[in-house]
């Protein structure tokens with residue numbers, strides 16, 4: 001089944017009476033190599049037909065089918081890999097077949113033989129008695145000595161298509177009177193990944209568990225398959241930057257006992273499917289039930305392909321690093337939360353078109369417009385370093401976008417000065433802002449109280465801190481979004497915050513001293529100057 005290029009050649013050989021002495025069947029596991037070897041052995045020895053189609057009824061056919069034949073020997077290369085076994089085999093080759101026309105030696109996993117065993121085998125292959133046929137099967141033909149390869153007729157078996165596995169399963173289902181719905185069948189096909197044997201053993205496992213009627217829920221539970229719905233939920237929360245729901249879903253996945261590695265690789269496939277469906281007619285390329293395909297197709301329209309690409313990259317990285325993590329659960333949770341913080345990608349074309357618009361308007365000739373957060377509305381967010389790192393580090397769009405943003409801000413600063421004293425407004429409400437920050441923790445509010453709004457350029461507010469408090473800046477930076485949100489609530493303006501350490505600390509302290517009424521009085525009374 002599904003290997004017509006092999007079977008047709010073999011039938012042809014029978015028709016023209018040109019059967020080789022030795023065959024090599026190469027190909028992935030579970031695609032029918034050993035099965036074909038057995039059929040070939042039957043065809044060679046069938047008492048009724050000699051056209052390559054064994055009758056499956058005569059004594060020889062039956063004996064071979066039930067592995068009772070004295071003349072067809074199946075040898076497992078993995079457990080009989082030494083020179084002694086091959087010497088024994090050479091002895092057996094000498095005897096004529098008992099009941100059949102040919103003695104057929106089927107050696108499975110032949111690449112496992114040692115070099116000396118290969119050499120012993122080679123002697124037999126060089127001068128095979130006319131009553132002997134060899135059929136070798138292997139998943140790794142590259143490991144077989146060239147001297148052996150050159151003495152075999154080689155046939156390469158293909159990985160089986162979903163359609164082939166589907167029709168194979170249908171035959172078995174009908175014969176065994178098993179009822180199974182489409183989703184479950186697709187599940188089996190996708191897990192089997194091109195191997196008919198795997199598909200059949202999965203089906204076997206399921207019927208042992210569920211009986212004649214296999215339900216999707218039971219089947220997916222049995223296989224430890226995480227339902228698609230969970231991944232759709234996760235990608236939704238990432239798109240909406242909804243951390244709370246995301247954590248809830250992660251908890252749900254954990255409590256249902258899904259392995260982290262399964263979760264991450266499933267999520268990876270999920271984003272990949274979205275990415276494929278996002279392309280023109282891409283949904284035709286993915287193998288899944290129609291209803292699921294439809295859902296992927298619809299959901300993919302909500303995404304920018306570049307964002308999907310970055311998410312796929314991030315999740316792939318997560319997948320490869322996961323096994324090295326001491327605390328994989330914490331790692332996955334952190335990384336997942338990071339994904340919700342990713343900014344939307346800006347394409348280079350968008351930037352260029354903005355650039356030319358700006359150029360035409362005659363304002364700042366070489367200044368591109370700021371990135372437009374089409375997907376993730378993070379325009380009020382902090383400095384780049386505090387966010388999830390962008391995946392496409394070398395992307396021109398990424399760096400261009402950031403740079404564009406900075407320059408845009410500077411350009412706007414001129415207008416800002418003209419537009420009235422917005423800094424004053426922030427300064428006036430500074431105490432209120434600090435008080436409101438206490439909601440996020442008293443330490444944040446206290447730390448912030450050490451700084452003061454120093455200047456404003458466009459949308460950027462600069463808060464300066466005395467040197468002795470500069471270590472608190474790190475803590476504030478990590479929470480910059482909370483501060484920005486608080487300011488937005490109170491001042492009513494979306495501002496980006498930068499923290500700086502006050503450079504002229506001495507002057508500040510001096511002026512503080514000068515402002516002090518007691519000091520002023522002392523200077524006045526006694527004369528002198530303030531040194532420190």
Ligand SMILES: [Zn+2]
Nearest residue numbers: 046055058061
């Ligand atoms: Zn027969």
